[in-house]
Amino acid sequence: MKPAGVVRKVDQLGRIVLPKSLRKRYQMNEGDPVEILVQGDHIILERFRPRCVFCSSMDDIVDFKEKHICSECLREMNRALG
Known part of the structure; x- marks a missing residue:
């Protein structure tokens, strides 16, 4: 620093x-x-800078029900539920 x-x-x-x-x-x-x-x-x-609540990534963040989730974790959730 x-x-x-x-x-x-x-x-x-x-x-x-x-x-x-x-x-x-x-x-x-x-x-x-x-x-x-x-x-x-x-x-x-x-x-x-918002971070994904699951993996802490700061890349490609979307808001879902007032939570920050990266698009990769969102895809994984969709596959798991799909």
């Missing part, structure tokens, strides 16, 4: 502001979902 060289304080509500240069660089816009990950004693922010 490479440090960005930016220090921000946490406000009373626990918020921090991401600098515009970082938001622009990582294509993060107002209202975009952000995933918060913990790795050891590091907190990692990532743009949220």
